[in-house]
Amino acid sequence: MGMRHRLLTRSGLYAVLAVFVLFAAFPFLWMIITMFKADTDLYSPGNNPFLFNDPPTLKHIDLLFNDTAYKTFLLNSVLVGMAVVAITLALSFPAAYSLARLSGRWGEPLGIAIFLVYLVPPTLLFIPLSRVVANLGLQDSLWSLILVYPSFTVPFSTWLLMGFLKSLPRDIEEQALVDGYSRIGAIFRTVMPLALPGILTIIVFSFTLSMHEFIYALAFVSVSDHKTISVGVPTELVRGDVFFWQSLMAAAVIVAIPVAVVYSFFLDRLVAGFTLGAVKG
Amino acid sequence: MTIIEVRELTKQFGEVTAVDRISLRSGEGEFLVLLGPSGCGKTTLLRMIAGLERPSSGHVLIGGRIVNDLPPRARKIAMVFQSYALYPHMNVRDNIAFPLKAQGMPRREQLERIQWSASILGIDRYLNRKPRQLSGGERQRVALARALVREPSVFLLDEPLSNLDAKLRAMARDELQTLQRRIGITTIYVTHDQVEAMGMGDRIAVMYEGRLRQVGTPREIYDDPADTFVATFVGSPPMNLLERDDQLLGFRPEHLLPKDAVQFAPDALEVNFQVTRQEYLGADRLLYGVVSGLVEETKTISRLPSTISYPVQAGEKYDFVVRRGDVKMFDKRSGQRTAAEPAFLAGTR
Amino acid sequence: MKLTEAPARIRSFQVPYVLDREGLLGVAMLLPAVVYIVALVGFPLVLAIVYSLSDVTIGNQTIDFVGFRNFDAVIHDATFQKALKNTFIITVVSQALVLVLAKILALALSADFRGKAIVRFLILLPWTTPIALGAIGWLWMLDSTFSPIDWVLREVHLLGPGTLLGPDRNLVWLGRPNLAMASVIMVHTWRLLPLATVIMLAGLASIPQDIRDAAAVDGAGFWRQLFQITIPLMYPIMAIAVLFGIVFTFTDMTVVYILTRGGPVDSTQVLASWAFYKGIQGGDLAQGAAIALFLFPVLVGVAVLMLIFARRREIA
Numbered sequence: 001m002g003m004r005h006r007l008l009t010r011s012g013l014y015a016v017l018a019v020f021v022l023f024a025a026f027p028f029l030w031m032i033i034t035m036f037k038a039d040t041d042l043y044s045p046g047n048n049p050f051l052f053n054d055p056p057t058l059k060h061i062d063l064l065f066n067d068t069a070y071k072t073f074l075l076n077s078v079l080v081g082m083a084v085v086a087i088t089l090a091l092s093f094p095a096a097y098s099l100a101r102l103s104g105r106w107g108e109p110l111g112i113a114i115f116l117v118y119l120v121p122p123t124l125l126f127i128p129l130s131r132v133v134a135n136l137g138l139q140d141s142l143w144s145l146i147l148v149y150p151s152f153t154v155p156f157s158t159w160l161l162m163g164f165l166k167s168l169p170r171d172i173e174e175q176a177l178v179d180g181y182s183r184i185g186a187i188f189r190t191v192m193p194l195a196l197p198g199i200l201t202i203i204v205f206s207f208t209l210s211m212h213e214f215i216y217a218l219a220f221v222s223v224s225d226h227k228t229i230s231v232g233v234p235t236e237l238v239r240g241d242v243f244f245w246q247s248l249m250a251a252a253v254i255v256a257i258p259v260a261v262v263y264s265f266f267l268d269r270l271v272a273g274f275t276l277g278a279v280k281g
Numbered sequence: 282m283t284i285i286e287v288r289e290l291t292k293q294f295g296e297v298t299a300v301d302r303i304s305l306r307s308g309e310g311e312f313l314v315l316l317g318p319s320g321c322g323k324t325t326l327l328r329m330i331a332g333l334e335r336p337s338s339g340h341v342l343i344g345g346r347i348v349n350d351l352p353p354r355a356r357k358i359a360m361v362f363q364s365y366a367l368y369p370h371m372n373v374r375d376n377i378a379f380p381l382k383a384q385g386m387p388r389r390e391q392l393e394r395i396q397w398s399a400s401i402l403g404i405d406r407y408l409n410r411k412p413r414q415l416s417g418g419e420r421q422r423v424a425l426a427r428a429l430v431r432e433p434s435v436f437l438l439d440e441p442l443s444n445l446d447a448k449l450r451a452m453a454r455d456e457l458q459t460l461q462r463r464i465g466i467t468t469i470y471v472t473h474d475q476v477e478a479m480g481m482g483d484r485i486a487v488m489y490e491g492r493l494r495q496v497g498t499p500r501e502i503y504d505d506p507a508d509t510f511v512a513t514f515v516g517s518p519p520m521n522l523l524e525r526d527d528q529l530l531g532f533r534p535e536h537l538l539p540k541d542a543v544q545f546a547p548d549a550l551e552v553n554f555q556v557t558r559q560e561y562l563g564a565d566r567l568l569y570g571v572v573s574g575l576v577e578e579t580k581t582i583s584r585l586p587s588t589i590s591y592p593v594q595a596g597e598k599y600d601f602v603v604r605r606g607d608v609k610m611f612d613k614r615s616g617q618r619t620a621a622e623p624a625f626l627a628g629t630r
Numbered sequence: 631m632k633l634t635e636a637p638a639r640i641r642s643f644q645v646p647y648v649l650d651r652e653g654l655l656g657v658a659m660l661l662p663a664v665v666y667i668v669a670l671v672g673f674p675l676v677l678a679i680v681y682s683l684s685d686v687t688i689g690n691q692t693i694d695f696v697g698f699r700n701f702d703a704v705i706h707d708a709t710f711q712k713a714l715k716n717t718f719i720i721t722v723v724s725q726a727l728v729l730v731l732a733k734i735l736a737l738a739l740s741a742d743f744r745g746k747a748i749v750r751f752l753i754l755l756p757w758t759t760p761i762a763l764g765a766i767g768w769l770w771m772l773d774s775t776f777s778p779i780d781w782v783l784r785e786v787h788l789l790g791p792g793t794l795l796g797p798d799r800n801l802v803w804l805g806r807p808n809l810a811m812a813s814v815i816m817v818h819t820w821r822l823l824p825l826a827t828v829i830m831l832a833g834l835a836s837i838p839q840d841i842r843d844a845a846a847v848d849g850a851g852f853w854r855q856l857f858q859i860t861i862p863l864m865y866p867i868m869a870i871a872v873l874f875g876i877v878f879t880f881t882d883m884t885v886v887y888i889l890t891r892g893g894p895v896d897s898t899q900v901l902a903s904w905a906f907y908k909g910i911q912g913g914d915l916a917q918g919a920a921i922a923l924f925l926f927p928v929l930v931g932v933a934v935l936m937l938i939f940a941r942r943r944e945i946a
Contacts (some may be wrong), residue, residue, distance in 0.1 A: 016738045017749060020731075023820065024750040027767045030778055036768065049778045056896050068332050102656030113942075114663070116933050117671050121881035123902035124925050127918045128677035129670075130726045131686075151670040154663055175366035177353040179427070180383025183655055189379075193370045213758040214884040215902075226675035230762045234888055235903070245770055252763035260758040264751050267828060 031249040060246035075230035096161030118155040153206040164198035283434035290339035301491035310465040314482035322491040359428035367412040374408040398430040436468040509616035530610040534584035536607035540600040554601040681919035686914040700920040713899040724818040732826035757824035765888035772803035807897035826871040831868030869939040
């Protein structure tokens with residue numbers, strides 16, 4: 001019975017996994033197939049959608065890159081992402097260090113307070129912020145996004161880094177102090193090199209978060225050339241009533257896959273941040 | 282040859298007083314041990330000397346100058362942490378070079394110093410390795426080499442041997458002491474291990490609950506404890522303490538010996554010792570039992586060297602004696618040592 | 631007897647000792663982030679409240695206070711009531727689904743099997759994709775004419791004339807009110823399952839082996855272990871996962887915006903999308919702000935609950 005039992009549970013396991021993998025990944029499979037389908041194939045209701053009844057084509061990907069503003073959208077997203085990462089690091093690293101090392105009893109409660117800010121959603125703030133942006137003359141400019149995005153990357157990043165820095169042994173910094181450096185010197189020489197994994201996690205997290213953001217981008221930027229991926233693809237790749245599905249799917253897939261790959265590497269640390277340190281990721 | 286001194290030094294963490302008005306002065310080139318159980322404040326005291334904690338009140342003086350407001354890097358001290366705090370992302374050479382770089386020393390001079398320091402500690406073959414590739418003992422030596430390389434005037438060591446296993450520890454003790462004697466730097470050494478303290482210290486400062494209980498040479502601490510805490514903390518097994526009226530009689534296990542086995546002066550104290558258990562430890566025997574007659578029945582330990590052959594049986598009573606000079610009197614309530622004489626004559630039951 | 635500092639050989643450029651005043655340094659390092667957050671989160675929050683109590687529109691910029699008139703109008707608006715109801719339904723149903731599914735998936739993933747890395751990667755995909763783009767993918771998948779799901783259903787004769795799911799050859803996923811709600815719920819579940827799974831997986835891994843061993847010795851089988859030991863020990867983690875999911879779902883407007891634009895006929899509007907419609911597209915900033923503010927009580931409740939559960943982090 002033991003052997004058969006194990007076989008049953010094994011196949012049960014695989015069955016369960018298969019269902020979930022299907023649920024999660026099927027849309028992407030469908031997107032990838034659609035990308036390469038010829039119009040005549042795609043728009044014939046009788047055809048088996050999973051087969052290439054007409055030969056696959058790169059035409060739509062070509063269209064995406066050459067006939068639309070997709071490249072511009074990508075560029076905009078990357079620019080905004082990089083700027084936001086820089087701002088996030090500049091604000092959250094010192095704050096995290098201060099909370100982890102220099103704040104004594106206030107460190108933990110303040111850290112939690114900052115984390116809770118993360119829970120205030122863009123959908124609550126976007127209306128007043130849209131006026132602030134307009135009044136600052138940043139309407140329709142990428143700078144509006146660069147200014148506002150850190151409001152959701154900084155809280156979580158500070159919290160994450162704070163937990164990470166706390167786990168670094170104090171000894172090493174204190175040794176550096178005794179060995180002849182000031183606090184700042186000690187931070188640069190001992191803390192930063194050791195905090196690299198946490199810093200990389202923040203970079204990945206902030207970059208992808210800015211790339212994913214939708215509502216601020218939708219509310220602040222209406223000029224086509226300044227749109228980011230998240231907003232540009234849904235709004236611009238539709239001409240009139242016609243959806244260029246293949247290109248749309250290509251647009252989505254091209255962004256999704258690389259991000260997923262990178263995310264897989266940094267997952268554990270992100271989870272540690274999310275679980276409020278209740279669990280060591 | 283710098284002298285370290287603290288005057289009325291106090292540190293409070295909120296409600297808790299970790300260090301309570303301690304005044305202490307080292308000698309020149311002295312190996313001074315801060316001994317006490319965990320939580321007694323010895324590490325906090327060390328950190329205040331280093332400049333890693335700000336005193337709540339009192340002064341720290343190094344070389345006769347008040348250094349309260351100076352950050353660690355300005356105090357010309359070297360410190361070795363319990364964990365050795367080696368920079369994991371640097372190799373051994375760069376670890377040792379670190380303090381020299383902070384001083385702005387030119388690279389060539391750095392390398393000379395590093396070579397000198399590393400060879401004293403016997404680690405010159407490891408200069409290219411990273412800390413994680415070294416054993417515990419090797420890492421400790423790297424930490425010491427790094428401390429030594431600046432030719433500091435003060436050495437602060439926080440339980441540097443507690444991470445080594447027992448066998449290594451004895452050897453490391455020897456090496457450390459030889460090193461200190463050779464270089465002659467004033468050293469403050471924190472430990473909870475009284476064997477280490479007795480073996481290494483020129484003087485020992487015994488601390489408990491933030492206060493200094495006694496400062497003295499190992500012999501003074503052992504033979505003339507200032508209170509019951511020192512008496513029972515130093516020495517293993519601890520000193521026997523027997524209650525009588527409002528006083529405590531104390532004598533060490535090795536001073537409680539069979540009447541028939543040794544010669545005693547007539548004014549020695551005689552007691553009735555009923556053995557409950559004995560432990561054979563090789564070089565000694567420990568007899569666990571109950572003493573009666575002089576005092577109410579009290580659990581007591583006697584230590585017999587293996588050179589005295591005196592067979593005992595569990596449950597039997599024997600006549601044991603303690604020399605008068607070996608009895609220390611303490612006040613029962615305060616625990617302080619009194620000058621009183623054991624007020625009873627030999628033979629009193 | 632105070633003397634000057636001991637002459638130490640420090641670096642050639644004198645870094646003033648004021649930088650060692652740790653209190654000062656601590657505040658200085660914390661300040662930029664705090665100022666930023668106050669300016670870009672705190673201030674707009676206050677502004678939102680101010681707007682909701684005024685009659686600001688995109689055209690009329692002056693702030694005149696009108697008391698609770700906006701809230702009054704908003705509450706009595708039928709669409710708002712629908713939106714409020716929808717938001718709760720979508721959130722509760724999707725998160726309940728996520729909770730159960732994530733638990734199952736986490737258990738499955740905690741076993742050892744080949745190809746685990748690939749499976750993990752695939753499971754992660756929904757979350758690592760920009761919400762808008764993932765929604766676009768679903769838009770196509772649920773298309774009223776070309777949905778592959780419909781095709782499969784037709785091939786197995788569950789859809790079409792004379793079959794179980796009705797005479798039409800297509801389930802108009804996004805065009806019929808109930809189906810549209812179901813679709814929105816499905817996409818939210820799809821999107822948040824990875825995050826919840828990963829959090830629970832971490833929670834599972836943190837249950838010490840000792841406890842499992844003790845349970846095995848005590849004779850507990852798989853199911854008993856699951857329900858009497860594993861799940862109870864994971865309450866805090868599960869709570870945190872669900873709370874995050876609630877925040878992300880309750881406040882989201884993207885899925886609805888992309889999939890249905892709130893239709894058909896406002897039947898899938900949620901608070902956030904309705905606020906967007908009224909505030910930005912309709913220009914009535916005050917009403918938009920008032921609608922969005924209804925998100926706040928729920929968020930505060932969630933924050934409090936999260937703190938409570940984070941405190942209970944003693945797993946062993």
